[in-house]
Amino acid sequence: MCGIAGWVAYGRDLEAERERVERMTATMRLRGPDDGGVWIGGPAALGHRRLAVIDVGGGRQPMTSPDGQVVLSYSGEIYNFQELREQLRSHGHQFRTRSDTEVVLAAYLQWPEDFAARLNGMYAFAVWDARSQQLLLVRDRLGIKPLYYYPTADGLLFGSEPKAILANPLAEAVIDGDGLCELLTFAKMPGHATFRGMYEVRPGEIVHLRRGGLSRAAYWNLQAREHTADAAATATAVRELLEDVVARQLVSDVALGTLLSGGLDSSAITALAQRSLVSSRGEPVRSFTVDFTGYTENFTTDAFRATPDAPYAAECSRALGTDHRTVVLDSAQLVRPEVRRAVLRARDLPYGAGEMDISLHLLFRAVREHSTVVLSGEAADEVFGGYPWFHDSAAVNAGTFPWMAALGGSSSGGFVSPELTARLDLDGYAAQHYRDAVAEVPRLPGESAAQRRAREVCYLHLTRFVPILLDRKDRMSMATGLEVRVPFCDHRLVDYVFNVPWSIKSADGREKSLLRAAVADMLPASVAQRRKAPYPSTTDPAYARALAGQATTLLDAPAELIHVDAVRELLRRPPDAMTRAERVRLEAALALWTWVREYDVRVES
Structure with a gap:
């Protein structure tokens, strides 16, 4: 896994701008701590920072074709690279390394029109073809790996993260009304990058830059297809797909593990990984769980969490035989200002996950001491229908994003200026x-209204909710030099389950019925039947007290941005009386104000 950056400026020789290119590339150092390089040729410059996972000794980048005319800067993993390499050898290609990077480069040379459609993996990369003076920016089908671009008068800037682009003086850190709306509503609009003038390559998309201009083309979209298999055959198909997906994603030349919460999703991935590793290497998988000091011992149920994770993770590990570690975090770690700042710098944007972002960052940092790669159960809820609101008819039929109906649509929560909120028209x-x-959702002739709505809800989650979670996971992990793989985002699995009728996905009347049917035989019954519990959050009052202390900086914020009076009123109360909802919203406001200052953002709403 790596970080990429680059610049194309037609009519210029960017060798004269090497220092700026190197500065852009250096911002990706945390994503790629093992190596770095810059290639410049006339109007094009490509930079790369490498986290070595496959062919540690080879695969340096940017990588050039044998004739030097095509250059690749690549981030990600191609899970079918070994099969592709054999196909390419049959076409006469010879390989100097064992890396998947070289396979991607050869695939472009062999199949320039459809090479991306042949890739299975998580990736974001840039290809410069000097023969046609063309740049291609390519992103994986689900958007697991990020990629941004910023058109300029004579070309564009690009990078794995906005910070790479903002390191170039041509890019301005400006946020307008649309950008603020993007920040304050809990849904990801594909292609939007919050900063004015900056864009994201959409999942499953190729951006072409030529002298004549810029164009975009999708090489993959979710498609509606008739599903004819019964429940038993469908569960068998899902199991076979998952076995293949996990086996592919265990390919690594460095230490590998899994994130294990003790829930159905992560336990299924861990069980499959354990079986595969014991069979192929004769060794157990490493598994990791996060916990907080006193959390399990003093656990109390709430609307979303009926049980703590750690006991179930431990039970699952014992049953499977994994090499297990629990990472215990305390409030002293969570409240450090330098950690909060590192999280903001990792994300580039003030998304308001607050303490959960911080704990995830600390978890990944601890995991990195033992493993370079881990597999996660992320996105199973969106693929298989795991959230409570999937089963809440009021939320499903609310005429908006179901999670907004269930959780509330804005992260501002009264701590962002009400004048600003009204001016932005967040609801509109x-x-x-x-x-x-909804207009994008593919249709299947003959579907009933209920079937059509079920398909819409699944589509909304896969295209507007999953990207938020994947971005969070990518930024927090890559900021620690850890690669997190997400088997449930394999496009073959997603495409298959997307077309399974809701009656099969919810056959036992509970969340993720289909996934449970596919994997329950591998898991302890208590784990297989456990009710979904979200990622944990500390309940230590010391954290609320520390947050209240840090939030006093909001009292100096401009009134046109932050609702200072509302913050002042909250801070007059004992911090221990702060509700979790108030805490989350206060953290969102604190992140917004800190971001505006640290990134020197100009707000033009």
Whole structure:
């Protein structure tokens, strides 16, 4: 896994701008701590920072074709690279390394029109073809790996993260009304990058830059297909797909593990990984769980969490025989200002996950001491229907994103200026975004209204909710030099399950019925039947007290951005009386104000 950056400026020789290119590339150092390089040729410059996972001694980048005319800067993993390499050898290609990077480069040379459609993996990369003076920016089908671009008068800038682009003086850190709406509503609009003038390569998309201009083309979209298999055959097909997906994603030349919460999703991935590793290498998988000091011992149920993770993770590990570690975090770690700042710098944007972002960052940092690669159960809820609101008819039929109906649509929560909120028309923005998303949903002739709505809800989660979680996972992991793989985002699995009728996905009347049917035989019954529990959050009052202390900086914020009076009123109360909802919203406001200052953002709403 790596970080990439680059610049194309037609009519210029960017060798004169090497220092700026190197500065852009250096911002990706945390994503790629093992190596780095810059290639410049006339109007094109490509930079690369490497986290070595496959062919540690080879695969340096940017990588050039044998004739030097095509250059690749690549981030990600191609899980079918070994099969592709054999196909390419049959076409006469010779390989100097064992890396998947070289396979991607050869695939472009052999199949320039459809090479991306042949890739199975998580990736984001840039190809410069000097023969046609063309740049291609390519992103994987689900958007697991990030890639941004910023058109300029004579070309564009690009990078794995906005910070790479903002390191070039041509890019300005400006946020307008649309950008603020994007930050304050809990839905990801594909292609938007919050900063004015900056864009994301959409999942499953190729961006072409030529002298004549820029164009975009999708090479993959979710498609509606008739599903004819019964429940038993469908569960068998899902099991076979998962076995293949996990086996592919265990390919690594460095230490590998799994994230194990003790829930159905992560336990299924861990069980499959354990079987595969014991069979192929004769060794157990390493598994990791996060916990907080006193959390399990003093656990109390709430609307979302019926049980703590650690006991179930330990039970699952014992049953499977994994090499297990529990990472215990305390409030002293969570409240460090330098950690909060590192999280903000990792994300580049003030998304308001607050303490959960911080704990995830600390978890990944601890895991990195033992493993370079881990597999995660992320996205199973979106693929298989795991959230409570999937089964709440009011949320499903609310005429907006179901999670917004269930959780509330804005992260501002009264701590962002009410004048700003009213001027932005967040409700109108979210409503238009929702209508645009529903209009994209593929249809199947003959579907009933209920079937059509079930398909819409699944599509909304896969295209507007999953990207938020994947971005969070990518930024927090890559900031620690850890590669997190997400088997449930394999496009073959997603495409198959997307077309399974809701009656099969919810056959036992519970969340993720289909996944449970496919994997329950591998897991302890208590784990297989456990009710979904979200990622844990500390309940230590010391954290709320520390947050209240840090939030006093909001009292100096401009009134046109932060609702200072509301913050002041909250801070007058004992911190221990702060509700979790208030804490989350306060953290969102604190992140916004800190981001505006640290990134020197100009707000033009």
